[in-house]
Amino acid sequence: MKLLRWTTVLCLLGVVGVAQAGNKADPNLARNLAATCANCHGTDGKAVPGSGSEALAGVEKDKLLQKLRDFRSGAKPATIMHQISRGYTEAQLELVAAYFAAQK
Amino acid sequence: MLNRRDFMKTAALAGGAMALPGLSGCAMGSRPRGHVVVVGGGFGGATVAKYLRMWSQMGVDVTLVERNPLFISCPMSNLVIGGDKTLADITMGYDGLKNTWGVKVMQDTVTGIDAAGRKVTLASGAVLSYDRLVLSPGIEFMFDQVPGLESEAARNTVLHAWKAGPQTVALRKQLEDMKDGGVYALAIPKAPYRCPPGPYERACLVANYLKKTKPKSKVLVLDANEEITSKKGLFTKAFEKYQGILEYRPNSELREVDAASRTAILEFDKVKADVLNVVPPQRAGDIATKSGIKLINSRWVDIDWLSFESVNTPGVHVIGDAIFPAPTMPKSGHMANQHAKVTAAAILNLLVGEAPNPNPVVMNTCYSFVDSKNVIHVASVHQYDADKKTVLPMPGSGGVSAAANELEGKAALSWARNIWADMLV
Numbered sequence: 001m002k003l004l005r006w007t008t009v010l011c012l013l014g015v016v017g018v019a020q021a022g023n024k025a026d027p028n029l030a031r032n033l034a035a036t037c038a039n040c041h042g043t044d045g046k047a048v049p050g051s052g053s054e055a056l057a058g059v060e061k062d063k064l065l066q067k068l069r070d071f072r073s074g075a076k077p078a079t080i081m082h083q084i085s086r087g088y089t090e091a092q093l094e095l096v097a098a099y100f101a102a103q104k
Numbered sequence: 105m106l107n108r109r110d111f112m113k114t115a116a117l118a119g120g121a122m123a124l125p126g127l128s129g130c131a132m133g134s135r136p137r138g139h140v141v142v143v144g145g146g147f148g149g150a151t152v153a154k155y156l157r158m159w160s161q162m163g164v165d166v167t168l169v170e171r172n173p174l175f176i177s178c179p180m181s182n183l184v185i186g187g188d189k190t191l192a193d194i195t196m197g198y199d200g201l202k203n204t205w206g207v208k209v210m211q212d213t214v215t216g217i218d219a220a221g222r223k224v225t226l227a228s229g230a231v232l233s234y235d236r237l238v239l240s241p242g243i244e245f246m247f248d249q250v251p252g253l254e255s256e257a258a259r260n261t262v263l264h265a266w267k268a269g270p271q272t273v274a275l276r277k278q279l280e281d282m283k284d285g286g287v288y289a290l291a292i293p294k295a296p297y298r299c300p301p302g303p304y305e306r307a308c309l310v311a312n313y314l315k316k317t318k319p320k321s322k323v324l325v326l327d328a329n330e331e332i333t334s335k336k337g338l339f340t341k342a343f344e345k346y347q348g349i350l351e352y353r354p355n356s357e358l359r360e361v362d363a364a365s366r367t368a369i370l371e372f373d374k375v376k377a378d379v380l381n382v383v384p385p386q387r388a389g390d391i392a393t394k395s396g397i398k399l400i401n402s403r404w405v406d407i408d409w410l411s412f413e414s415v416n417t418p419g420v421h422v423i424g425d426a427i428f429p430a431p432t433m434p435k436s437g438h439m440a441n442q443h444a445k446v447t448a449a450a451i452l453n454l455l456v457g458e459a460p461n462p463n464p465v466v467m468n469t470c471y472s473f474v475d476s477k478n479v480i481h482v483a484s485v486h487q488y489d490a491d492k493k494t495v496l497p498m499p500g501s502g503g504v505s506a507a508a509n510e511l512e513g514k515a516a517l518s519w520a521r522n523i524w525a526d527m528l529v
Binding site: 024025026028029031032033035036038039040041042043047048051052053079080083084085086087088092 | 158159438445446453487500501519529
């Protein structure tokens with residue numbers, strides 16, 4: 001019993017350690033970032049069929065990333081995506097593209 | 105049988121033993137369990153309910169308490185007022201949340217919060233225990249700021265139609281009944297209020313309707329603000345198209361209303377209208393303002409931007425229009441949906457003893473119709489700033505449409521279908 005209690009205390013300390021770690025990346029960062037796109041592109045990139053919005057689920061990572069880069073640079077004309085893509089870092093866009101590529 | 109606490113201890117023992125001296129195995133990788141109660145089934149509440157279930161692989165129990173039987177969307181409701189859509193077009197049920205996601209939906213009203221005991225009381229008398237509580241109560245109107253609107257009768261004559269539903273239909277009816285040559289006056293409160301571009305969109309869509317059907321009529325916009333608060337250049341251009349019908353008056357704060365004669369009383373002027381539409385000043389919904397939760401300016405909830413948890417009431421998260429916004433952050437349905445996802449992710453971390461994601465991102469898109477087909481947008485992306493402990497717009501990002509266009513008219517309708525599905529299906 002004593003061992004159990006001590007371990008629980010140590011564990012709690014460990015958890016506090018995690019909580020104070022600050023900028024350690026969240027394991028669900030890609031999922032969380034991709035969720036910011038769902039309002040227009042559907043949950044997990046599965047756009048409502050016939051809505052006219054582009055489905056991103058299952059799109060090849062490199063293809064999607066290039067498109068996002070082209071929106072950012074202005075190479076690809078857009079009504080709104082040039083303004084939105086500039087709000088994310090290159091690393092964030094990579095995470096988002098990889099996440100959607102992995103969606104079936 | 106192990107109960108949950110014993111299980112956690114045993115798991116911790118096993119994890120701790122394996123991971124010593126690092127201890128990192130303690131809570132990491134545990135599947136979140138627990139019960140989250142969500143209050144309010146709008147853009148924020150419905151989204152957080154779905155995402156908590158989806159992201160926990162149905163491991164976390166979610167109860168959604170919503171007073172209305174159906175969801176009616178504020179975005180797109182100006183199209184109903186302008187006669188371009190019907191209320192049925194912007195109404196959806198909660199069946200998807202119930203049947204697909206296993207959310208327990210209760211049509212009820214939360215009347216009290218016992219934050220220390222982690223319980224809420226409902227109007228029906230039921231008491232719900234929770235591990236985490238999410239309030240997405242939207243806005244409450246400050247009718248006390250508009251003398252003359254104290255009585256129900258006055259409020260049934262001078263409508264706000266700023267919560268979609270019966271008032272949306274009633275305002276449409278008033279416009280249909282208005283004679284050609286009548287005056288529609290719309291009073292806008294000082295910012296911040298729900299949906300910054302909404303009043304200007306409404307003015308355009310009412311003008312669009314009157315121009316086609318009752319061209320001798322007038323739209324009078326009485327804005328308490330010193331200028332158009334959102335998409336100023338684009339709305340100024342749109343207003344020019346309604347020249348002769350639409351008149352915009354800045355610095356025109358409503359002081360009082362005489363409901364019987366539909367008269368708006370300003371500081372130096374009185375405006376008699378045939379249809380008077382007053383959007384009153386607003387604050388966070390009642391359940392957030394009457395539960396001891398810390399407010400800013402006595403109106404909006406003060407939250408921690410990493411988790412949307414109240415700064416003084418542990419275990420209670422508040423999202424959507426009810427919060428004190430970060431710099432340049434609008435009160436919009438889109439933004440409430442984004443708050444909901446940051447909150448769902450944070451709660452799932454907290455339920456297994458992990459810190460919330462230290463780098464949350466939210467973004468906003470607001471489309472506004474300037475007539476039945478042409479639309480303008482404003483967009484922004486906001487990222488957490490660890491030094492300032494708030495979310496700030498990313499430099500170089502965001503912006504507005506180059507000009508009103510039909511392509512974005514289609515995008516706006518697509519946005520609605522996708523966001524409604526993202527929260528409810």
